[in-house]
Amino acid sequence: MGSLSTNTFSSLDSDGFTNDSKMVIDFIAEYYKNIENYPVQSQVKPGYLLTKLPDTAPYCPESLEDVLKDVTDSIIPGLTHWQSPNFFAYFQIKCKHCRVCCYRARIHCNGLDGKDAQAPHLLFLFSGNGGGVLHGSTCEAIVCTLVAARDRTLRNIGAENIAKLVVYASDQTHSALFKGVKLVGIPSSNFRCLSTSFSSEFSLSPQSLEDAIENDIKAGYVPLFLCATVGTTACGAVDPVMDLGKIARKYNLWFHIDAAYAGSACICPEFRHYLDGIELADSLSMNPHKWLLTNMDCCCLWVQQPRLLIESLSSNPEFLKNNASESNAVVDYKDWQIALSRRFRALKLWVVIRRHGIDNLMFHIRSHVNLAKRFESLVAKDSRFEVVVPRRFSLVCFRLKHNDACKASELNRKLLAAVNESGRAFMTHSVVGGLFIIRCAVGSTLIEERHVDDLWKLIQEKAADLDEETGAIGE
Amino acid sequence: MGSLSTNTFSSLDSDGFTNDSKMVIDFIAEYYKNIENYPVQSQVKPGYLLTKLPDTAPYCPESLEDVLKDVTDSIIPGLTHWQSPNFFAYFQIKCKHCRVCCYRARIHCNGLDGKDAQAPHLLFLFSGNGGGVLHGSTCEAIVCTLVAARDRTLRNIGAENIAKLVVYASDQTHSALFKGVKLVGIPSSNFRCLSTSFSSEFSLSPQSLEDAIENDIKAGYVPLFLCATVGTTACGAVDPVMDLGKIARKYNLWFHIDAAYAGSACICPEFRHYLDGIELADSLSMNPHKWLLTNMDCCCLWVQQPRLLIESLSSNPEFLKNNASESNAVVDYKDWQIALSRRFRALKLWVVIRRHGIDNLMFHIRSHVNLAKRFESLVAKDSRFEVVVPRRFSLVCFRLKHNDACKASELNRKLLAAVNESGRAFMTHSVVGGLFIIRCAVGSTLIEERHVDDLWKLIQEKAADLDEETGAIGE
CATH class of the missing domain: 3.90.1150.10 (Aspartate Aminotransferase, domain 1)
Incomplete structure (x- = not known):
């Protein structure tokens, strides 16, 4: 799928931007001219793309021509052509300036999926078990994980006990978490905003966390969720992932790592130690639109147990039923996020990775x-x-x-x-x-x-x- | 702001798409070349744009040149230039291929705001009192209105009574509502999915609604939220907005109208009667990305009392504090939605309206x-x-x-x-x-x-x- 180019990389300058963009415009126009030649509904088998992809992300940049050739050869056959004049399904969704639109994730723009366990660099996020999904924002990602955690616990203790659930984070944690707590119906007074200080370089102290948990348990509360941050917004502080993760395991808390900003740095080996202990996490989010050359919006969410997301977020109205979903042959990412429809964010992230290369x-x-x-x-x-x-x-x-x-x-x-x-x-x-x-x-x-x-x-x-x-x- | 063109409209064909797109690419490249010439942080006064805009949306299409001239003259001065190399604020958000990015809504791409009370056509959504905001999806919009409704009621009856809240809709209602109910922590067993039938053309019967409400009150539940649909997904049914609205008022329910698909049709006078009774609504949503030539994603949400959204969704961490927000001189749309960051969706909708014209x-x-x-x-x-x-x-x-x-x-x-x-x-x-x-x-x-x-x-x-x-x- 495209050979590795040995061209020297330079970040797109103004001419590079213009040339690349116009090549894409011509590509889209050409797609559009031919749109009636494609079968309207994708005819490929679920998973067809897995065999067409390399095992690792490219180290060196690839040419746009190569990338677009792969779009033609490998991506387009996996699309249902929503912009086709012969599309009479659902209600049509407009995608006028980028006519490549993927409603349901029949295609996986891998390596953004579980398959890339050996990819040592960028794709650490989605390696191993679990699964990954692209959201628009950290807040959306956190809401989904909070809901999954909330429902897992409420199934044991009863829905009427929602006001007993407690969420923990440091006072340096992004306001997205506090907003998420309120959104999912947990009283905001149950948000434990633990103090940090200069002495710990504003990282969350495992001892203060454990003390807070013990106090809450004694008071009849149910500890639910812990958010650690790698690279806080206020001052770039890093919470001790390993130590916090052990406490989360001990008390059966959902452990989320918010690496919205600094997660991108962890593609470099010298920063990866900040994620030591990541194997203890239930979920992790990072935003390539912050520091990985990807356009707003794009938030990568990885979860250890996707079924917990699905149990909370799935909905299967009649008008969406289809054989592939019912046989579990495809992943329905609508059940991993808030909205039903999805923009094809994987495409831009995939192009960024290939066009620049890990190097x-x-x-x-x-x-x-x-x-x-x-x-x-x-x-x-x-x-x-x-x-x-x-x-x-x-x-x-x-x-x-x-x-x-x-x-x-x-x-x-x-x-x-x-x-x-x-x-x-x-x-x-x-x-x-x-x-x-x-x-x-x-x-x-x-x-x-x-x-x-x-x-x-x-x-x-x-x-x-x-x-x-x-x-x-x-x- | 741009003169009305009398050109005959034709929907963009392939050449039109290519020409318009390349003109925009050149425009962006030029912006990019000059980016260091702009003050990094916008220096305009809040509301500066209101005086620069016409009172109504254009009836005839305008040329792309005119639209881009207005972007240069009126929009760019209102932007903080997030892509500037002299931008060292927050954490930067990437916007490589559309370098016009608006983080906080200092600019309003009106007429998409309350000012357009006289605009008889497209902007009916945001006329009168209340306020409008652009979301990505109906589900997101519904989650925000559900949270506002939930918290308004829980402030009266106590947060511990969340499991008493009841949400009403017909069995034709989009699954987004059911998903939203679960997301905000209301037990899914409190979702009243009222039967419809051929005899009523699958519209929700006011009588069955009132019966259900009365039953719930007798059983100790607290009726919270009613969703009516104008143009259901399954068969395009229309709920009787006026009659349902009166019941909602009688029982103090939050009344939402989901016009995701058919709301676009209501720009035509012959369809507008379907919205009779709209003045009884607390909120209304419609998706220009479905049927109004606007690229995915774009969902217009109007709310009668924005302060209720803000009371539920606001967060004011120190790193976001600024004079304009603290003096309430600007609208902080982050407090009207789930995420903190926002894509500049208003720009594409504004271009669609101007480039095509209401006609x-x-x-x-x-x-x-x-x-x-x-x-x-x-x-x-x-x-x-x-x-x-x-x-x-x-x-x-x-x-x-x-x-x-x-x-x-x-x-x-x-x-x-x-x-x-x-x-x-x-x-x-x-x-x-x-x-x-x-x-x-x-x-x-x-x-x-x-x-x-x-x-x-x-x-x-x-x-x-x-x-x-x-x-x-x-x-």
């Missing part, structure tokens, strides 16, 4: 990490500033120092506002351990060293203005 | 309805067949007649399989009132009369084969 995807991650290190060293050289939390990935958290905590927050707030109001750069803030910090998140596909250097100059310039105005810097 | 969108709907009528009359002329349920929109439900109900189902099942296995067309089935029926749903943008005629010939051909094989047709 260049790793290069992409490492170049961002190196730029973050560069910024970090610039901050470290200026005695007015400090890096507040150790940098692990491509996020640097820093601030102007000041002896007075309140004044420090005020100064940094003003500095950030001045930088952003200039229009020359945009950063955001967070508050960790009571400190207002500025976040410099390296993530643009267009970024070069000069942008980092310019950012630092801009910050210094605004800090000088601020010092002139307040005389307060360096106190 | 041609109505033409599009009517041409499909006329093709369905054509098919219906072909069926009616053949005494072996019958139209099973009155056609209201572009869906024709028909079957081979047979005196024996079991044999009839078997014959129609075989007929449908034969048609689909030919690869020349694809239809699906449903079961209503115990009868297996074949659904012919006209919906393709490419469809012409010949496709309908060919479909009918194909059906007749397969029916003849079946008669030869079984000798059972016409018994």
Whole structure:
């Protein structure tokens, strides 16, 4: 399925974007001209694609021609042609500008499936047992896992005990979890938002988790769900997956790992240790649309026991019944997610992996990490500033120092506002351990060293203005 | 904002698709070349766009040049440029092939907002009070309204009473509702799936609804939510919105209207009566990706009281705090939906409306309805067949007649399989009132009369084969 190209990779520049895009447009137009020649409903056997795919993701980039040839030879035969004028089924769904639309997952754009147990790199997410599905967002993925966990437990203790269920995470956990808890009907007062601190670099303490669980059990609650984060939004903290996973197993909690941002980094061997203990997880999510060159939206969710998702989310109305589903020959991903219909997200992720190759995807991650290190060293050289939390990935958290905590927050707030109001750069803030910090998140596909250097100059310039105005810097 | 063009509309043919698409690719490449010239964070004032927009959607199509000029002049100044190399905020979200990405709804692609109270056509959905938001799917929209309704009631009766809440709909209602009920933690046994029949053309009987509500109240349950459907999936049935709405008001139920498919038809005056009583609704959803030329995914949700959504779905972590949100100067659509991040769906819907104009969108709907009528009359002329349920929109439900109900189902099942296995067309089935029926749903943008005629010939051909094989047709 396409030979590996040895071309040197360079991230798509403007011409590359234009050329690739127009080639795809022509491809789609051609597909469209021929659409009446295809059987309207796919005639392939379930699983047909498995034999056509390589065992591993490509290390080197492949040409777009090769990728499109595989779409023609291998993907299109597996599609039901929803845009065909001879399509009179269901209600039609429009897909005007990308006429390749997959409603039910008859095709698997592998290696995004369980088969790739040996693929050492990108596909660690979906290797081993369990199964993977592409969602639109972490919140959606978390809602589905919460519902699966909730129902598994309520089947044992009775639906009337929903208000006894307890969910655990650190105070650094993304707000998606809290929102998910509310959505699935668990009282928000049953969300245990466990404190973290500078001393643990804002990672969740296994001891505080176990204490909280024990307290809840004594009080008659039922511990349900634990979310650990690899790369928190506020400061890039990493929870200790292995230690937390053991506690989750001990108390029979559903253990979810949210690696929305930093999961992408784990395609590089040097970052993979952050996932040690992953085998203890019931589910894991990461977002290629954050740091893996994939367009919004694309969230990979892996679950250890897909049947638990299916038991909570399946629905089988008459109008969807078909032989392939009823014989369990295909995976009905509608039962792994909230919505019935699905966009064909696997296609874009598959093209990203093939067009760039694992080698260049790793290069992409490492170049961002190196730029973050560069910024970090610039901050470290200026005695007015400090890096507040150790940098692990491509996020640097820093601030102007000041002896007075309140004044420090005020100064940094003003500095950030001045930088952003200039229009020359945009950063955001967070508050960790009571400190207002500025976040410099390296993530643009267009970024070069000069942008980092310019950012630092801009910050210094605004800090000088601020010092002139307040005389307060360096106190 | 762009002058109305008087060009004659024709739906995009292959060349039109190619030309328009390549113009957009060039536009994006140009944006990308200039990206460093824009202030990274949008510097416009909230609401700036309201003064730049016409009061009504265009009746005639506009040129793509005009639309893109407005994107340059009016939309881009309102964007925070997430793809800029000077973007160091949050974690970056990739949007490689459409670099216009809107994370938080600082811009409103109106007229998709409350302002358009006078727009008589497409924008009826979002006129008057209340507010609109674009979701990805009906199920997502329903989950959000169910959660808002659930929490409104639980605030009065206590969270521990979640298992008393009851949801009502007809047995023709889309499975999305049942799935939504389970997702939000209401026991599935509290879903009242009320029977419909041929005598009411499969619409929900107000009397049976009221009886069910009264029974539940007597049994100690708390009636919560009613979903009416305008254009059911199985057979295009329409629930009596006005009568059901009055009952919902009487018993203080949240009243949702699911117009996923047929809502698009209501841009034509002759179909709008199906929504009479809409003023009684708490929420309404419809999917332009089904029948309004908009790419998957796009579901319009209107709610009478947005604050109820916000009370259930809001989350305000520190890393998202900003002056505009805190002063309530902008609408934070993250609090109207499940996910935090949002794709810029408004842009595609806005382009569809402007590029086609209301006149041609109505033409599009009517041409499909006329093709369905054509098919219906072909069926009616053949005494072996019958139209099973009155056609209201572009869906024709028909079957081979047979005196024996079991044999009839078997014959129609075989007929449908034969048609689909030919690869020349694809239809699906449903079961209503115990009868297996074949659904012919006209919906393709490419469809012409010949496709309908060919479909009918194909059906007749397969029916003849079946008669030869079984000798059972016409018994």
